[in-house]
Amino acid sequence: MKGNEKSKVILADRDGFYLQRLKRCLERKGDMTVMGMTDSGPAVLEMAKQGKPDVILMDILLGERDGFWVLENLKKEGISCICILISAIDSDKLVRQAIILGADYYMAKPIQGDLLMERIHQLLRQESGEKAQGAKKEKEPEIAENPFRNLEGEISVMLSRMGISASIRGYHFIRKAVLMAVEDQDVLVGITKGLYPDIAKMYKTSASKVERAIRHAIESAWKKNGPQVYFEAAGYLPAEKPTNGQFIAALSEFFRIQGEERPKKIG
Known part of the structure; x- marks a missing residue:
């Protein structure tokens, strides 16, 4: 436009x-x-x-x-x-x-x-x-459809189904964390020193606030529809609510596998 x-x-x-x-x-x-x-x-x-x-x-x-x-x-x-x-x-x-x-x-x-x-x-x-x-960029012939197209929308849908409101900061931090983890699984190694600070820079806040907001969002989800939707994604239901790292890892693995399993269209 x-x-x-x-x-x-x-x-x-x-x-x-x-x-x-x-x-x-x-x-x-x-x-x-x-x-x-x-x-x-x-x-x-x-x-x-x-x-x-x-x-x-x-x-x-x-x-x-x-x-x-x-x-x-x-x-x-x-x-x-x-x-x-x-x-x-x-x-x-x-x-x-x-x-x-x-x-x-x-x-x-x-x-x-x-x-x-x-x-x-x-x-x-x-x-x-x-x-x-x-x-x-100079237009190049499309070789294959990106299997992760619409990924942000799919993550948003899952978080909404869990009962995590888009009005809280944890929603946006989790979505960004899952997106980053799908693209690069290594970000899940040492999330306190890597993932949290990286997200904090993007949103102009602190790593500790990112950690707390994500934890609060997961706690909120666990009182609503979070356990059921988490089970659908992870294939198991932990005895207690998952940690931030477990939660992000489970969702990112689910979406990564979903993306790899989609048929690719050769152009």
Whole structure:
């Protein structure tokens, strides 16, 4: 996007009243414009073909076809935009399927307006940064699809399912730690002297505050849905809540294996 150009958004949900609420929420700050609203999957696809949106925000369950069908056909048509799926169904299988099909983020209803705006702006900034970086490099033929694409979104979904709120600093520290550990397992060796200080520099805080915030986030998760989701990822449930290192190691290993197991597309 250029200058003060508004981000174009398509909304899709079977609830017309809910669509109007979403529209008011997104257009409140004046940097987004809703270019279309519908309850139909094929209509979403047609609007995307004609209007080239920046963001598509849709429920999985639509009146005609569903959100998964839309994701599959966006990919077939070569339409690139940020896709956020929302649903009242909080199912790990649905989340994984959405991410595999190309969704950039998944949110469970009811959605907090401020959190939704924050996520959209984060995804737009990330996409804008990737495009700017790509423009500086000479285009090379794509050899293989990055198996860790959308990793940040997948980690966010898992932390949210555990009950770790994005409003606390520990959420962001854990997500960054897992991302770093997936890319380089060696960061888990001596996290007190390496990982914590590195994250602290990124967020302009201290290593001790990073450690405490992560510990607090894990304690919070363990009182909610954390044990169940941790078991799904790690394959076992410890007698006591895991330490920071154990928690980060388990999640990073889960996402690393997931990334390696995904089929790679040769271009």
